[in-house]
Amino acid sequence: MACRECHALTTGRKCPICGSTDLTENWSGIVVILDPDDSEVAKKMGVSKPGRYAIEVW
Numbered sequence: 001m002a003c004r005e006c007h008a009l010t011t012g013r014k015c016p017i018c019g020s021t022d023l024t025e026n027w028s029g030i031v032v033i034l035d036p037d038d039s040e041v042a043k044k045m046g047v048s049k050p051g052r053y054a055i056e057v058w
């Protein structure tokens, strides 16, 4: 499942990153953010915590 708010991937019912319960099975692509402060992708996506994120969520 992917969070619609921040794109984080989770197997639970709640987003571990932003706490949102607005999750969707409709996502594609995985990007792993290890160091958000030093990642162009993280900045582009507005990611501030390390983790696995979906590239596309709809």
Ligand SMILES: [Zn+2]
Pocket (backbone or CB within 6 Å): 003, 004, 005, 006, 007, 008, 015, 016, 017, 018, 019, 020
């Ligand atoms: Zn989230």
